[in-house]
Amino acid sequence: MYFFTKYVYQILDRYMTHLELIDTIPIGFTGVASERPAPVFTNQISEDVLYFAAAIDFLNPAVLIRIRSVSPQYEWMSNDDPLPQDTPINAIAGFTSQVMPILPLVQPFFLKAQGRLQMSFTNSPANAVNAPVVGGLLTWRALRLTNAISGGWDYSLGFTA
Amino acid sequence: MSDYRTSIVTGDFVGSAWNASPTWTPYAEAIASNYTIQVPWYWSTFESLSRASGAPPPRFTNTMRPFLYDVLIVGASITAVNPAQTITFLDNIYLNITHRETGLRWATANEIGYFHILSLCGSDGFFGGFPVGRPMPIMRLPEAFFLPKGTQLQFDWTLYAPPLQAPVIDFIFTLIGIHLTGGSAPDFITLPGDAGSIRVGSRVPWFSTIPIGDLTSSNQSSFVLQPGAEVTRFWPPEDCNIEIHGAYINLLPNNSTLITMKLTDMGEQKFWTPSRSPAPSFIGYETMVDPAFPLTKPYLLKHGHRLRLVSLNNTTAPLAPASTVTLTGVRRCQF
Numbered sequence: 096m097y098f099f100t101k102y103v104y105q106i107l108d109r110y111m112t113h114l115e116l117i118d119t120i121p122i123g124f125t126g127v128a129s130e131r132p133a134p135v136f137t138n139q140i141s142e143d144v145l146y147f148a149a150a151i152d153f154l155n156p157a158v159l160i161r162i163r164s165v166s167p168q169y170e171w172m173s174n175d176d177p178l179p180q181d182t183p184i185n186a187i188a189g190f191t192s193q194v195m196p197i198l199p200l201v202q203p204f205f206l207k208a209q210g211r212l213q214m215s216f217t218n219s220p221a222n223a224v225n226a227p228v229v230g231g232l233l234t235w236r237a238l239r240l241t242n243a244i245s246g247g248w249d250y251s252l253g254f255t256a
Numbered sequence: 257m258s259d260y261r262t263s264i265v266t267g268d269f270v271g272s273a274w275n276a277s278p279t280w281t282p283y284a285e286a287i288a289s290n291y292t293i294q295v296p297w298y299w300s301t302f303e304s305l306s307r308a309s310g311a312p313p314p315r316f317t318n319t320m321r322p323f324l325y326d327v328l329i330v331g332a333s334i335t336a337v338n339p340a341q342t343i344t345f346l347d348n349i350y351l352n353i354t355h356r357e358t359g360l361r362w363a364t365a366n367e368i369g370y371f372h373i374l375s376l377c378g379s380d381g382f383f384g385g386f387p388v389g390r391p392m393p394i395m396r397l398p399e400a401f402f403l404p405k406g407t408q409l410q411f412d413w414t415l416y417a418p419p420l421q422a423p424v425i426d427f428i429f430t431l432i433g434i435h436l437t438g439g440s441a442p443d444f445i446t447l448p449g450d451a452g453s454i455r456v457g458s459r460v461p462w463f464s465t466i467p468i469g470d471l472t473s474s475n476q477s478s479f480v481l482q483p484g485a486e487v488t489r490f491w492p493p494e495d496c497n498i499e500i501h502g503a504y505i506n507l508l509p510n511n512s513t514l515i516t517m518k519l520t521d522m523g524e525q526k527f528w529t530p531s532r533s534p535a536p537s538f539i540g541y542e543t544m545v546d547p548a549f550p551l552t553k554p555y556l557l558k559h560g561h562r563l564r565l566v567s568l569n570n571t572t573a574p575l576a577p578a579s580t581v582t583l584t585g586v587r588r589c590q591f
Contacts, residue, residue, distance in 0.1 A: 096276045096277065097276065097277040098276075098277035098278065098279045098280065100280055100285060100288065101285060101289060102288060102289070102294055154387045154389050155387050156335045156336070156337065156380035156381055156382070156387055156388075156393075157335070157337045157338070157339060157382075157387075159428075162296075164295075169295045169435070171295065171296045171297065171298055171435075172298045172299075172300065173297050173298065173299050173323065173327075173435065174299050174300055174301065175321050175323070176301075176321065180300040180301050180302045180428060181300065182298045182300040182428070182430050183300070183333070183335035183337065183380065183428050183430065185333065185335055185380040185389075185393040186298065186300075186333040186335070186393060186394060186430045186432060187298070189393075190389050192389035193389050193390070193391055193392065193393065194273075194275070194391045194392055194545045195274065195275065195276060195392070198274070198393070198394070199274070199276060199277045199278065200296050201278050201296055201297075201330050201331060201432050201433060201434060202294055202295075202296055202434050204295065204296055219337075219339065220337075220338070220339065221339075222339035222340070222382075222385055224339070224384065224385025224386055225339060225382070225385055225386050225387055250292065250293050250438070251292075252292070
């Protein structure tokens with residue numbers, strides 16, 4: 096289903112086995128407007144992982160998210176204004192009412208074994224009709240990369256077109 | 257790629273839908289192939305636009321801060337984040353994007369000078385306080401835009417709509433792309449097929465918006481097409497060849513099926529529509545998966561040529577004021 100760039104093929108080619116990984120993380124919203132719960136993390140996996148797409152179990156376009164990877168640390172949300180604007184969740188994760196309930200990333204993201212994604216959420220503002228989210232789950236669709244060939248992929252390896 | 261007999265190789269990857277995966281164009285792949293580290297990149301900005309009753313369209317400009325790394329921008333999204341507002345307010349927003357260092361604009365310089373935001377962005381928001389899940393919250397650009405490190409994009413915003421329909425609009429605009437490090441961009445890249453070698457930066461997203469109807473006052477946005485009336489308008493000629501990929505109209509099918517249109521390439525004296533065709537038969541709209549509805553095949557509009565649009569209002573009511581049609585594509589200029 097997914098479109099693989101040459102970059103992704105080069106990563107996949109470094110592993111003999113690619114296993115499905117579906118990682119669901121509770122966000123922990125309590126229903127308070129504009130609340131910012133503590134950041135949540137993806138589960139640590141003992142193999143390298145390639146993250147492809149995300150889904151949420153609620154529909155609320157005013158929920159915001161900020162993502163960074165931990166080890167290595169890359170900021171995905173790049174706005175470097177004095178007051179950075181977080182990104183609406185609908186630009187990251189799909190919902191069941193959409194054509195793609197699992198919304199693919201613009202490019203799959205490679206994370207080394209034991210690495211994690213850190214996600215900071217902001218709940219929606221007060222709304223007389225539709226209350227801010229309570230609970231909330233975010234699910235990542237990914238591939239576990241096992242049986243590495245020559246040590247597998249790493250950021251320092253380089254890439255040949 | 258000199259005439260219509262050759263294929264537009266890079267245009268084989270057309271469509272604004274993010275779909276199951278944002279298929280990259282050969283141009284995007286060829287640039288990204290020069291970097292060893294590619295990380296998802298999101299740039300979001302909150303904006304609030306307002307327009308008083310009877311006032312002319314407001315103008316607002318902001319810029320992106322320069323980054324220390326190259327970026328490849330692939331998609332865009334807009335979200336009406338205020339639950340007290342309605343997603344249809346997004347219909348009133350128009351934008352132009354300019355790369356400040358080169359002065360290259362994404363919007364055609366015509367009487368509007370902006371393009372409709374939903375011809376660029378997938379959208380989400382609220383209606384009557386309830387969240388609305390549009391089928392496709394992200395749209396893919398007609399071509400990836402390469403933003404070299406240390407350079408900036410400028411965003412010119414306006415509410416191109418009549419008063420009363422657009423009070424205050426709060427929204428977050430998001431660009432989606434790839435943060436490129438561990439390499440540097442080449443001056444030239446090679447594309448497959450007969451496109452050959454082209455300069456990086458020579459393919460720029462192109463949006464051209466024209467109004468439907470006649471100007472009824474000195475207010476820039478007061479275009480009206482009366483019932484039974486017909487109007488002819490032109491997309492302006494460009495100084496470069498244009499690959500036209502798709503078309504967008506800021507009307508929904510219940511308003512636009514009885515609007516029939518006829519398109520002609522004036523330079524070639526070739527019509528696209530032997531008879532008039534209903535607008536939704538070849539022009540997309542905001543609730544589609546692919547709002548900038550792709551043409552059967554990208555059309556090469558030669559530099560200096562212009563397209564003519566003849567619109568006929570077959571309904572019994574005037575067409576909604578400030579109705580516009582936007583063509584999307586790629587501007588092909590090598591400097």
